[in-house]
Amino acid sequence: MLITLGLLLGSTFFAKAADYILVVNKENPVDRLTHQEVKDIFLGKKTKWSNELPITLVMNTNDEIHERFTRIMLQKSPVQLSVYWKKILYSGGGMLPLAVKDDEAAKSYVGTHKNAISYITEDALDRQVKKVETR
Amino acid sequence: MSGGGSIRSRIWRCVLVALIGYFVATMASFYLNMSQYDRLSKLVQVHFPQATLGNDILYTFKKQTERYEEAFLTGESELAAQTDGLSADLSTMLDTLLVAIKNSPHPQVSPAYVQKLRDDYRDYAQIASNVYAHVSEVESSLDLQKEVAQLGRSQRHLLAGFTDLDKRLNTFLISEIEENKTKSLKSTIFLGTLFVLVLLTVTLIIDRVAHRLLITPLARLQENVHTFSRTQDAIRPEQAGATDEIGRLAKAFWEMTQNLKITTVSKKYVDNIIQNMTGGLVVVSPSGTIQTVNQVTLAMFGYNEDELLGKMAATLLTPEDESLFSASLINTLEKNGPMKDREITCLTKNGRRFPAHFSGSAMHHEAGSLEGIICVFNDITELKKAEHTLKKMAHYDALTGVANRNLFFEKLENSIREAQREERIFALLYLDLDKFKAINDSMGHEIGDLVLKTVASRLQEVVRTGDMVARMGGDEFTIILNALHSPADAEILAKKITKTIAAPVAANGFDCTLGVSIGISLFPKDGSHTEILVNKADYAMYLAKAAGRNTFCRFTEEHLDNYLANSQQRDHEL
DSSP states (O other): OHHHHHHHHHHHHHTTTTOEEEEEETTOOOOEEOHHHHHHHHTTSOOBOTTSOBOEEEEEOOHHHHHHIIIIIHSSOHHHHHHHHHHHHHTTSOOOOEEESSHHHHHHHHHHOTTEEEEEEGGGOOTTEEEEEEO | OOOOSOHHHHHHHHHHHHHHHHHHHHHHHHHHHHHHHHHHHHIIIIIHHHHHHHHHHHHHHHHHHHHHHHHHHHTOHHHHHHHHHHHHHHHHHHHHHHHHHHHSSSOSSOHHHHHHHHHHHHHHHHHHHHHGGGGGGTTTOHHHHHHHHHHHHHHHHHHHHHHHHHHHHHHHHHHHHHHHHHHHHHHHHHHHHHHHHHHHHHHHHHHHHHIIIIIHHHHHHHHHHHHHHHHSOOOOOOOOOTTOHHHHHHHHHHHHHHHHHHHOOOHHHHHHHHHHOSSEEEEEOTTSBEEEEOHHHHHHHTOOHHHHTTSBGGGGBOTTTGGGGSHHHHHHHHHHOOEEEEEEEEEOTTSOEEEEEEEEEEEEOTTSOEEEEEEEEEEOHHHHHHHHHHHHHHHBOTTTOSBOHHHHHHHHHHHHHHHHHHTOOEEEEEEEEETHHHHHHHHOHHHHHHHHHHHHHHHHHHSOBTBEEEEEETTEEEEEEOSOSSHHHHHHHHHHHHHHHHSOEEETTEEEOOEEEEEEEEETTTOSSHHHHHHHHHHHHHHHHHTTSSOEEEOOGGGHHHHHHHHHHHHHHO
């Protein structure tokens, strides 16, 4: 317990410098996702939840979080991700993901849309949304 | 069966068959090459341009989408505007392809399909031109995003369509090329087979035709020639047409055999003649050997054929006549022509001699060289006998059998010549029977003839061999006494004769007694001419008769004057 707490504290400590977390609607049964699953979802390769409902992507364009998320999670720069999605759009493979300007807008959208997923600053987590663990 | 026509027309028929075969093969080859040419032309003029066009369309569309993409990503509306320019090109290409496909007789892609692609593309180009010009707000405008996504889908659809079109056109081109290859191979095999078949067929037909038209008639003619040479008889050929050389040849041959039958004598016929001729035929080679003999010769000489063939012809002759078959015979025959009925003496196998007539003539080759001598021997033994009889009749007195006047004068001539040559003397006795006329008249001719016969035989008995008794006619006889030692010998014999004749002759139961008066002349003392000798003997005989009969008188010098006077008187009286 202590160790777990310690680890949590540790990770909290390291995440202090504005770390991100993945959030979904509270009604979404998903609790955890693998790194690969996250990557597939945000690059438009996985478009449906396990219950066959379509995934709605919400890009939090809060610069710091957005850049962290794209670089760590998707191994792309924000510009590269933008071009990536434009290419998909150009070839008719899908629409551009929804973009919101900060954590509040992201939480608000995810909290009101059952199938949405987004990422916010760790500190901004509140009751509107549910955190999804990543491994 | 026998196809008419000249050899020329027959050969032309063969050539025609070959030409027809060649023509068929050439036409087949021509047809196949032309259809291949058509297919290749179509390939070049229709399928190849279409495939190229399909390729160009795909390439241009890809280029356009790439540029639009670049313009979309970079927001270069200027590049988008430039890219719009390709739409016109592509649209034109699609139109061209559509027209080409509509015009091709067997379109590999349905015109409706191309038309739909073209229309889709035009719509796409229209929208693309509008949409990609305003891409800068794409993040914020969901409608714009929808339009872009829509464009992307139709773009994908079009890409798939153009790729499919290109693929179908190319596949068709490739399949056409493959088909051409297959067809070329097939026609090559077909033509090869056809040529071989035509060649075989033509060869077979020509062989049959040649066999039927040329070889069979010639073989039949040859068979006929063989038959003729074996049997001297030919089969009459079928009626030949006026232009059928072989038929005419066969007919000419047949006519020749018919003429030959009439005009020539077969060897058999000649052999038959030779074997059955009455004369002995011998053919002698130029070197003098016997080449041929007939049966008569063999019978005549008593030889077998084997014993004579190859022997010298002189074998058949007596040694006296052997020289007949000398080299000069040939020259004589060549110069003087055939020798006829030369009398020779032949020698048989067992040594018997017989007289024969020999006839010979030179036999020449057609080229002119001497082949041999044809000799014919005729046994003249019988002829000789008859001749002898005749001769006897001419020279001997039929009643008494002693020599007659003719022979007497002949022998007298001989005696004169011999005595002159041998320088010796001989005597001529002239005899006249005394009182013969009285016997003849009183006792008849038969007794007279008997008396004459008796006298003649008694005279024959008295004289020596080499002397000769002759009857001069009536009751007059002469005797030539050859080889006298002295004139006295003649007188001794004359005395002996008078005694002999004086002996009585038994005739018809009577004994007739008669005498003889003999006159003697001597050669050469009294003359060297027959007439003189005879006349002088005759004169002496008259003197003997005058002296009292049954005595003799020799002509002497003292009688000469009276003899001359007497003979002058006789000449005068004549």
